[in-house]
Amino acid sequence: MDITKRFHRIIAIYFQLQGRSIVKAQDLAQRFDVSVRTIYRDIRALEQAGIPIYGEAGTGYSLTEGYKLPPTSFTxxxxxxxxxxxxxxxxxxxxxxxxxxxxxxxxxxxxxxxxxxxxxxxxxxNLVMQRSSAMFNEAVPDALSVLFESISLQKIAELTYQAIHRNEPNERRIEAVGIFHEGHFWYFIAYCHLREDYRQFRIDRIQKIKRTDDPFTRKHKPLHYYLDKKAPAPTTKVRVRVNKDFARYLQWDRIYYGFVSEEITTDHVEMTFQSKNVENEFARWYLMFADQATILEPEELKDHVRSILTAIQL
CATH class of the missing domain: 1.20.5 (Single alpha-helices involved in coiled-coils or other helix-helix interfaces)
Structure with a gap:
């Protein structure tokens, strides 16, 4: 079994080398959940099999330029x-x-x-996947492509961006660091020349975008550095008691509202949340199932719900 696992790992390492310009031993070790020493042995096995691998300390491994195996079969x-x-x-x-x-x-x-x-x-x-929300601005169908190209070529992009707190969009010159998907939307981290600092942007708020031929003005750290560095948003603890027969209908949405845990009793499910926006986001979501639930805490959430109900003109 170990021999078979090693064989498949070595083949997978080869495809990693074939698909990338540089592959680091540490990255391979993490991907295959083995030690770096094991990766060194696997690389030597590939070299002994006649695969021309070039390695440099502190950089990584790569295949000699132009070397390719013929197309492989697929399982x-x-x-x-x-x-x-x-x-x-x-x-x-x-x-x-x-x-x-x-x-x-x-x-x-x-x-x-x-x-x-x-x-x-x-x-x-016989396979259909419906898009649950508008993740992109239909007027900018190439936003991801431009950002990918900007990142890979390390070229500045120019965009018109509609921030949620502004009435009018403004022009930005940015150096895109990386792109990530969270919740229902795509986001990207970039150095913004207008703000002279790193900012997070949402891709569907881009009104126009184009890549320039101007190179990046600085060297940026990997995306995970900026994501890890983001200060956690303050949250408010919320506890809601939901009728047991109805609680299952909240399983898909609750994660987007800070769901933390649940405690199941005979007739109810008590759910605990850490909400980033009690006043609008959570209060308005709660109204969707208010006839099936009771707010246990905080009192301010009850006040927000009452205010919304009072403002409704029927």
Whole structure:
């Protein structure tokens, strides 16, 4: 079993080398959950098999320029994952990036057997993923593509951005550091020349965007550095008692409102939240199921709900 696992790991390491310009031993060790020493042994095994690997201390490993193995065969699960990944990309990325992805997938399909192509087509016809919200501005269908290109080429991007607290959009020159998906939206961290500091932006608020040929003015740390550095937003503890038969309908939404834990009793489920916005966000969400729940704490949440109800003109 260990020999088989090692064989598959070594093959996977080769594909990592083939797909990237530089691969670090530490990254490989984390990916395959083994020690760095084990990765060193696996790299030596690839070298002994005749794979021309170039390694430099402190940098990483790479394949000699131009070296490629002929196209490999795919397992059944890998083939079916192609169809699933295309549907996921269609749901989660903007139209321009999906078009590029589809072109790349078509090239992969060209290596498949006729029967495998039929299997993918059958799965695609019976796999639908609905987009739950507008994650992108339809007037800017290439926002992700431009940002990806800006990051990879380290070129400044110019954009028109509508901040939520401003009535009018303003112009920005930014150096995009990285992109991440959270909740229902795509975000990116960038150095903003207007603010002369790092800022977080939401992609659907971009009104216009283009990449320039101007290089980055500084060297940026990896994305996780800026995400880890973000100060946690202050929260308010909320406890709500929900009728047990109804509580299951909240399982999908509650995570977006700071859900922490639940305690199940005979007739009720007591849910605990750490809410970032009790006054508007949580209070308005609570009104969707208020006839099935009771606010246990805090008192201010009850006051906010009463204010909203008072303002309603029926």
């Amino acid at each position: 059944k699960d890998e083939i079916l994952s192609i169809a699933a990944s295309e549907k996921l990309m269609q749901k989660f990325v903007d139209p321009d990036l999906f078009r590029h992805f589809s072109t790349a997938i078509d090239k992969v399909r060209s290596y498949l057997r006729y029967s495998d192509k039929n299997n993918i087509m059958h799965l695609e016809d």
